[in-house]
Amino acid sequence: MADSKEYMIxxxxxxxxxxxxxxxxxxxxxxxxxxxxxxxxMSANVSDLMGGKKMTSKGVKVELDGENxxxxLFIAVRYGSAIGEVAKKVQKAVHAALEGMTGxxxxxxxxxxxxxxxN
Structure with a gap:
């Protein structure tokens, strides 16, 4: 497995x-x-946080680090939600979806x- 600028190969x-x-x-x-x-x-002013790098999709920046x-992810959380718990659930969901769908x-x-x- 190797990576290029725009594709995981x-x-x-x-x-x-x-x-x-x-x-x-x-x-x-x-x-x-x-x-x-x-x-x-969220996407507002995110390019500043990412060192001026372009985000691939609104609120998402994907980096290919060797074979990984x-x-x-830049998110807004619903009022009343436990922010730490929501963030952990997002991490697990995204991790599982990416590994499950791409291998x-x-x-x-x-x-x-x-x-x-x-809202």
Whole structure:
């Protein structure tokens, strides 16, 4: 398995499997949004936090670290939810979704809570 700028690549005997960072970000985004207590993904001023790097999908930054995936998620939590518990649930959900759907190893899921929703 090797990585390139935009694809996670796995070399198989029959050929290669390439999954784009956009696909990985979509999987992570959906898993996070389906987690109880998450109201939205955030993108405002996130590029400043990521050292000016472009985010692949709203509220999601996927980095390919050798043979591993590192995900940074920027979320808003519903008012009344235990923020720490929501963040842990997001980490578990995103980790399971990415490894389950792609077969690639997830090194880290970093959750950044940047807001709270009163809806």
């Amino acid at each position: 796995h070399q198989e005997e029959a050929g290669t499997i390439q999954i784009s960072e956009d696909v990985l970000a979509s999987i992570a985004s959906n898993a996070a949004l389906e987690t109880e207590g998450v109201s939205a993904l 995936i590192v995900v940074n 690639f190893k997830v090194a880290a899921v970093n959750v950044h809570v940047g807001g709270i929703s009163f």
